[in-house]
Amino acid sequence: MITIRQVRLAAGAATITAGLLAANPFAQQPPPTAGAPPPSGAGGGRQGGRGGIQIQDGGECPPGTTEVRPRSCQAPGMTPPSIVDYRPKSTLVTPAHLKPKAKFPAIDFHGHPRSLVDSADGVGRLIASLDSLNVRMIIVAENLTGERLQRSIEVMKRTPHKDRVHMLAGIDLRDVGPGWAEKAVRQLEADLKAGAVGVGEISKSFGMSIMKADGTRLKIDDPDLDPVWEACARLNASVFIHTADPQPLFEPIDFKNERWLELALFDDRRYRDRVPPFEELMAERDRLFKKHPKTKFIAAHMGWHANDLGRLSRMLDAMPNVSIEVAAVLYDIGRQPRAAREFFIKYQDRILFGKDSFQPEEYPYYWRVFETADEYFDYYRGYHAFWKLYGLDLPDEVLKKLYYRNALKLAPRLPQAGWP
């Protein structure tokens, strides 16, 4: 595993880039400790003759320096790279098992193939990509409803691939108020009749930015929505729901934030002070899940608790109607292979495969994490994870549930025959 020291070295290298510090309005670093005496004696941090800065026990090295000996901090003697340019090449030699195709046919429950499903030609290209990955089915989670949904279903029916691409029904959560629920339930019934296989993706804007007709924020557990969630239970339509975003995106943007680079790259993800706090959204979501025990919910992105599997276990134990999906949290699964393996085995009936953003070249990273015991390999996006991944080496029976069995169970409208 990558050590704290490695991370600290990388972070220390990043913090010193003067240009970055000057140009970065989000840096919230204390000024360097002034006037620290140079170290004396052996082991005092005198490396290459540059001296060091002494810190207290438990203290922190000033910006631009790193701890080279206990309590002794030193600045690099060469200009360090910025956070985006430091790309050390690992010298570790260890067996590698690349997995271009999934070991068993998979259902991608979190599909966003966008315009590929708007034409027969696009569907053909989508299917070619899925074939190369052994993804047998993709569930389009684009929150489509009404005419837009029907049009997509019609396009699919006219291709030879109608069993490969399925749609979830969206719910239009705008302007909730008197009379909204009756209309929404009628629309949901029509959408399911038209061929939708479940509900979703309820997007993260639910709770963060969608407003009610009266101008207040639509809370995730708003009682005005209850008839819709109850209808989902009655119609046996699972609800695929994405709530909030990774917790660090709600936190101060400083050099302690694991997602600093992502926050610097994408200004629309700087949530702090713009949307309700992470924990408020989680509390609303959990109250929703508990209030409707007969409704089956699938929390996208492992509910954003893949970094705290203890919390996620408690949540699943307390809410038997909830399942989870793995998209875009592979960096958290793959950095704790032992705990994650145990978790995936314990909750093997509650976890679904999904990928989110449709990038065919990224799926093999998932297969490698789930199927192999490979060690210390790269994740697919530099700004999510400053660490390497490890394989979970999951047993075949668990893989089959993760890849397709749990999806078939939670979406009984999907073709159930012909699976291994």
Ligand SMILES: [Zn+2]
């Ligand atoms: Zn999504």
